[in-house]
Amino acid sequence: IWDYDNNIEVPLPGMPGNVVRVYPASGAVAMLPLTPENNWNPTVIFCGGSDMPDEAWGNYANPAINTWDYPASRDCQRLTPEPADGSAAAYEQDDEMLEGRTM
Numbered sequence: 001i002w003d004y005d006n007n008i009e010v011p012l013p014g015m016p017g018n019v020v021r022v023y024p025a026s027g028a029v030a031m032l033p034l035t036p037e038n039n040w041n042p043t044v045i046f047c048g049g050s051d052m053p054d055e056a057w058g059n060y061a062n063p064a065i066n067t068w069d070y071p072a073s074r075d076c077q078r079l080t081p082e083p084a085d086g087s088a089a090a091y092e093q094d095d096e097m098l099e100g101r102t103m
Contacts, residue, residue, distance in 0.1 A: 001081050001089075012081060016091050018051055019073045025050035026103040027073065041084055045094060047076040048101030072100030 001010045021027040027048025034040045051073055058064035076094035083089060 012079070012089055013091060015046070015049075016077055016093075017073070017075060019046075019049045019075055020052070021046045021049035024103060025052065027101055032078075039084055041080060041082065043078055043080045045076060045078050047094075047097055049073045049075075050102050072102035074098070074100045 001012065002008075003010065015021060019027070021029060027046060029044060029046050032043045032045060034042060049072070050067075050070065052063075052065070052067070052070055056063060056065045056070070074096040076096060077091040078094050079089060079091050081089050
């Protein structure tokens with residue numbers, strides 16, 4: 001997270017289980033509703049993706065494995081980047097999906 005007033009970057013924690021949730025292993029990502037009850041503080045939910053090992057990603061042309069045979073993740077995690085209590089951001093386990101999802 002970038003504090004543009006002070007030009008300071010605060011890194012977010014790594015994704016639990018090394019699940020890749022961005023393209024090409026995209027899962028589903030959504031920001032949950034902002035409400036007065038959560039003081040308009042955003043929380044993001046990440047579901048699906050892939051936990052393929054680094055060597056399986058291959059080169060820039062193709063992956064090194066048949067990705068059709070590698071299962072997608074069913075895992076879901078929530079993250080509130082700036083907790084209201086001032087604590088460090090931490091992922092919170094959410095319910096798993098019924099089936100894994102990836103692109």
